[in-house]
Amino acid sequence: MTAGLENLYSQDIRDLAETVREARRLPEPQATISRKSPLCGSQVTLDVSCSPEGIIEALGYEVRACALGEAVTALVSQIAPGQNRGEISKAAQGFRDLLKSAQPMPEGPWKGLDLMLPAHKVRARHRSALLPFEALLLALAQIEAATQAKE
Numbered sequence: 001m002t003a004g005l006e007n008l009y010s011q012d013i014r015d016l017a018e019t020v021r022e023a024r025r026l027p028e029p030q031a032t033i034s035r036k037s038p039l040c041g042s043q044v045t046l047d048v049s050c051s052p053e054g055i056i057e058a059l060g061y062e063v064r065a066c067a068l069g070e071a072v073t074a075l076v077s078q079i080a081p082g083q084n085r086g087e088i089s090k091a092a093q094g095f096r097d098l099l100k101s102a103q104p105m106p107e108g109p110w111k112g113l114d115l116m117l118p119a120h121k122v123r124a125r126h127r128s129a130l131l132p133f134e135a136l137l138l139a140l141a142q143i144e145a146a147t148q149a150k151e
Contacts, residue, residue, distance in 0.1 A: 017070035026060035
């Protein structure tokens with residue numbers, strides 16, 4: 001394994017990835033979204049339930065991805081509950097910046113994503129790493145649209 005891949009698949013990332021290897025689905029989510037990377041075949045499915053105010057109350061997952069995609073899903077599933085779509089969107093943009101230009105995450109709940117800084121050098125893994133954020137943002141948009149349609 002090259003030094004870049006050794007850093008990318010550090011023990012910390014592998015340990016975090018291990019926490020989502022067994023699916024934890026929600027019985028009655030408001031939205032379920034799957035995203036798949038055409039390059040590597042990684043797939044993330046998220047179940048999401050929100051409060052009437054749009055705050056994430058519960059998040060379930062099923063992940064078939066590399067350790068990097070699994071690790072990001074683990075962090076998203078731990079940190080996202082209690083946040084709204086705007087906060088998730090801001091975190092997703094910060095993570096895109098981290099991957100694109102090795103810009104560390106701002107201080108706050110998402111700072112743990114700095115663990116993924118070695119992924120900056122491995123562009124082929126960026127798509128897999130972003131899948132949890134893509135799925136979560138799509139699910140939140142779907143829930144928001146359904147809520148507005150009821151009004």
